[in-house]
Structures are given as C-alpha cells and as structure tokens.
C-alpha cells in the first residue's frame with residue numbers, strides 16, 4: 001500500500017500532504033470510479049486507486065491483478081503508520097519529507113526522505129519491520145552514505161532486532177502501543193550521578209527534531225563490541241567531565257596512598273634506629289661497668305671480620321678458577337683447525353714430562 005502514486009501530468013502524488021503535493025484534491029481521486037485520472041504505483045507502475053484505511057489514513061491501493069513482485073504492496077499497516085509518523089515529524093521539524101523516494105538507478109528507495117530547508121542535506125528514515133541481516137543493512141547504509149545521504153533505521157518490533165546499534169538506528173514502541181510514538185532504544189544520556197549511560201525514552205517527533213537539528217549525534221559506545229547510539233553533545237560533555245574527574249580522583253587517591261606508604265616506611269626506619277641506639281647505649285654502659293665484656297666483644301668482632309675476609313677470598317678464587325677453565329675450554333676452537341691436535345695434547349705432555357723426570361731422579365741409583 002503506497003502513500004505515493006504517479007500522475008501522468010502532475011508527477012508524484014503524496015497522500016500524506018493535504019494537496020497531494022501538487023495542488024490537487026484528494027476527493028478528485030477518492031471514490032471517483034468512472035472519471036478518476038489513471039494513476040500508477042511508483043514501484044511497479046500498476047494502476048492504483050485512492051483509499052482510506054480504518055483510522056482514516058489516506059493511501060493508494062493497487063488495482064486488482066497487481067504483480068506479486070512490488071515491494072510496496074507487501075508493506076503492512078504498521079509499516080505504513082510508521083512512515084506517516086516519520087514524515088509528520090520531519091515536516092514538524094521544518095524539513096521537507098518525501099515518501100517512497102527511489103534512486104535514479106533504483107539502487108535504493110527511502111521510506112521517507114528528509115531534505116533540509118536549504119536543500120543541502122538529505123536523510124533517509126527507514127521503517128524496517130521485516131527481518132534483515134546485519135550485513136545487508138550495513139550495505140544498504142553504505143549505499144546511502146556513498147550518495148551523501150545520512151540514514152536512521154527505525155524498528156517498531158516488540159523485540160529489538162540484532163542490527164540495532166550496528167547502523168544508525170532506533171527502536172520505537174510498537175505502533176499504536178504508545179501515542180504519540182516514542183523511541184524506546186537507541187537514544188542514551190549520560191548520568192553523572194550513576195557514572196554511566198542510561199537509555200532515554202523520548203517522543204519520536206522530538207527525536208527527529210533533535211537529529212535533523214544536530215542536537216543529538218551518533219557515538220560509538222562499549223569496549224568489546226561498540227554500538228552506535230544517539231546522544232546529545234551535552235551528554236558527551238558530561239561524560240568527558242565525569243571521566244576527567246574520575247581520573248583526577250584516582251590520581252589523588254594514588255598520591256595519598258603513596259604518601260601514607262612513605263610515612264609508614266619513615267616511621268619504621270626511625271623506630272629501628274631508636275632501637276639500635278638503645279642497644280648501643282646499653283652495651284656501652286655494660287662495658288663501662290665490666291671492661292672484660294668490651295675486650296670479649298672486640299675479640300669476637302675481629303674473628304668475625306677474619307672469617308668474612310676468608311670467605312670472600314675463597315669465593316673470588318673459585319670464580320677466577322672457573323674463568324680460567326672457561327678460557328681454556330674456549331681456546332682450541334679459536335685456533336686454526338690444522339693445529340688442533342698439537343694444542344690439545346701439549347698441556348698433557350707438559351704436565352707429564354716433569355712428573356716422569358722427578359720420578360726418575362727420585363729413583364735410588
């Protein structure tokens with residue numbers, strides 16, 4: 001059931017406009033069986049006639065024998081009502097609204113195309129009730145973007161579709177459930193008290209006005225799988241201020257903890273020094289009273305020093321030995337391969353020779 005029809009002389013008729021957008025009267029088409037001008041569907045070019053739905057909404061209906069392929073034919077009353085609501089909201093916001101606008105090459109057809117008063121901006125408002133994959137809705141969005149047209153997909157379904165947030169989109173309450181029609185998902189505001197984003201419900205008319213007026217814009221929120229949400233610049237500023245305040249608070253907290261830790265360390269050091277002073281003072285007093293204690297202590301200290309020096313020397317010597325060994329092990333590989341056997345056997349012979357000689361000389365003659 002299209003809202004538009006093509007007139008042979010006047011072009012596109014729009015049933016949502018009082019004068020059909022062409023300075024014509026609805027009555028000229030409605031219930032004028034014999035003499036009415038022939039008008040056709042903009043999608044399939046099949047004949048259509050003017051009709052009123054039960055809530056007295058004007059639309060065009062295909063004449064009998066319509067082709068099954070026409071997409072406008074399959075649109076439900078809910079789809080129809082949502083288009084009407086969007087067109088009304090766009091016009092209330094001071095923009096032009098055209099229904100069922102198709103690209104010249106038929107690569108897209110917008111349910112409602114909003115055009116700014118100066119004609120420089122266009123935004124498609126799409127009522128999406130049927131199932132569509134995320135990939136398909138993204139590619140349809142890209143087709144609009146390629147022509148400099150922004151878009152907002154609107155779902156009036158009870159359950160939020162899985163493409164919500166993957167493209168510029170909103171969910172409204174099911175048609176006729178809430179009057180006037182209201183956005184239930186897709187619009188968020190930042191709550192500084194809670195420190196998080198909260199979903200905002202708003203009348204569709206107000207939302208459309210904000211979007212077209214640039215009061216709300218898209219932000220990508222969420223860390224793992226960011227989603228596109230509509231929000232106000234005021235909310236973005238509130239979020240930025242809140243994040244800056246939290247960072248400052250964390251920094252101050254960290255600095256305070258660091259200060260406390262340093263103070264505790266200084267206190268512990270001071271106590272240790274006090275205890276050491278106390279110990280030395282007690283020792284000196286005891287040694288003054290009994291000089292033997294001092295001689296004994298000095299003797300102990302001297303022995304302890306000797307032990308420490310010996311231990312250090314042993315460690316040093318062991319290290320030097322192992323370094324020498326390492327050098328000897330590495331040495332053959334640095335020499336030319338031809339002299340390998342000579343160099344390898346040389347030290348052994350060098351050691352063996354004096355031993356043999358000493359044995360010989362020590363033998364009784």
Ligand SMILES: [Zn+2]
Pocket residue numbers: 041042043044045046062070071072073
């Ligand atoms: Zn059609």
